[in-house]
Amino acid sequence: MRKMEETPLSWTSRAWREVDGRALAHNARLLQGLLAPGCRLMAVVKAEAYGHGAVWAARTLEAQGVDAFAVACLSEGVTLRRAGISGVILVLGWTPPEQAPLLAAYGLTQAVADTAHGLALSAQGVELKVHLALDTGMHRLGIPAEDTAAIAHIFALPHLKVEGIFSHLCVSDGSSEQDRAFTARQLEVFYRAAEELQQRGLDPGALHIQASYGLCRLPPQPCQYARPGIALYGAASSPDLPLGVAGLEPVLSLRARVVSVRTLPAGCGAGYGLAFQAMEDRRLAVVSIGYADGLPRALSQRGGQVLLGGTRRPMVGRMCMDQLLVDVTDGPEVAAGDVATLIGRDGGAHISAEEVAQQCGTIANELLSRLGPRLPVVPLV
Numbered sequence: 001m002r003k004m005e006e007t008p009l010s011w012t013s014r015a016w017r018e019v020d021g022r023a024l025a026h027n028a029r030l031l032q033g034l035l036a037p038g039c040r041l042m043a044v045v046k047a048e049a050y051g052h053g054a055v056w057a058a059r060t061l062e063a064q065g066v067d068a069f070a071v072a073c074l075s076e077g078v079t080l081r082r083a084g085i086s087g088v089i090l091v092l093g094w095t096p097p098e099q100a101p102l103l104a105a106y107g108l109t110q111a112v113a114d115t116a117h118g119l120a121l122s123a124q125g126v127e128l129k130v131h132l133a134l135d136t137g138m139h140r141l142g143i144p145a146e147d148t149a150a151i152a153h154i155f156a157l158p159h160l161k162v163e164g165i166f167s168h169l170c171v172s173d174g175s176s177e178q179d180r181a182f183t184a185r186q187l188e189v190f191y192r193a194a195e196e197l198q199q200r201g202l203d204p205g206a207l208h209i210q211a212s213y214g215l216c217r218l219p220p221q222p223c224q225y226a227r228p229g230i231a232l233y234g235a236a237s238s239p240d241l242p243l244g245v246a247g248l249e250p251v252l253s254l255r256a257r258v259v260s261v262r263t264l265p266a267g268c269g270a271g272y273g274l275a276f277q278a279m280e281d282r283r284l285a286v287v288s289i290g291y292a293d294g295l296p297r298a299l300s301q302r303g304g305q306v307l308l309g310g311t312r313r314p315m316v317g318r319m320c321m322d323q324l325l326v327d328v329t330d331g332p333e334v335a336a337g338d339v340a341t342l343i344g345r346d347g348g349a350h351i352s353a354e355e356v357a358q359q360c361g362t363i364a365n366e367l368l369s370r371l372g373p374r375l376p377v378v379p380l381v
């Protein structure tokens with residue numbers, strides 16, 4: 001474990017997120033190596049960079065040569081601009097047309113969600129940079145990619161400067177024959193739309209369609225950007241869904257203090273509902289992190305563990321809002337003030353975000369992006 005930057009003691013007094021800038025830079029370099037010549041990363045830093053801190057992540061990536069970022073909404077884009085991020089910032093989600101002046105003032109690029117959105121944005125009379133979302137089969141956002149006339153119509157609207165077209169793959173993490181065929185079809189429809197625009201004398205601008213799985217699993221694509229999120233943070237969505245790229249390093253560690261260690265006598269219960277019952281004397285450590293910090297409450301009763309003294313110890317009973325209980329009867333001695341690791345490495349042991357997410361029936365993307373604002377983000381140096 002490397003040393004933390006000089007930080008106020010309070011940052012690590014209770015529970016915190018450690019983020020490793022070297023790991024993030026390493027992952028960015030590794031992913032850059034998968035791109036075709038002329039293709040660049042558009043780093044997805046929405047939802048506080050999946051819980052890692054958007055400004056920290058964008059600055060770290062900028063130092064690595066990344067000059068395009070994607071966010072979910074206007075306010076996330078404004079936050080990055082105010083922090084001095086200067087590259088392309090694409091707002092992937094729907095922005096109310098009346099907020100066009102803010103998009104323009106902050107130099108943000110807006111995704112056009114559908115024809116109605118394009119018309120309404122144009123009607124604001126504000127010069128806007130936009131990328132058109134094309135629906136190639138996910139049926140979430142985008143103008144149908146086959147509808148060249150509708151796409152061309154957006155190009156002809158006043159005040160909109162179309163600088164790119166993009167789409168999103170919805171089964172690129174699957175490995176069935178059917179999934180692969182669907183992804184191939186999405187790519188085909190996407191590139192055909194670009195060609196048809198060119199045939200009409202329209203410049204589609206930058207093309208992008210790969211998120212993490214598309215980037216890691218497909219051959220290099222003839223695009224100008226790839227939009228990885230979760231892979232940049234060194235995680236797959238799930239242990240069952242490997243990215244298929246070796247060498248990505250987890251960026252985030254989640255740690256919390258042991259605040260009290262006590263003996264639970266045989267026959268006694270602990271925590272809400274007395275859900276944990278001691279058949280024999282047990283040693284319990286109280287760890288100061290809970291579901292209000294973004295940990296799923298179910299984790300403690302679905303096999304959740306923490307690392308203490310380099311070994312795995314089971315969570316027991318019901319997780320509280322601000323604390324949880326760990327059975328430390330077996331293994332090295334534990335004392336108040338010790339650091340428990342919920343995600344990350346401690347000595348030779350490691351708990352991955354994918355593993356924790358799977359225990360809770362979700363994916364690492366959700367787990368990480370929900371880690372709460374009460375957890376200070378502490379960059380490692």
Ligand SMILES: *Cc1c(COP(=O)(O)O)cnc(C)c1O
Pocket residue numbers: 044046092168210211212213227228229230231365
């Ligand atoms: C969130 C998102 C991404 C990043 O997805 P990952 O699977 O985390 O790489 C890319 N593109 C769009 C449109 C998204 O919404």
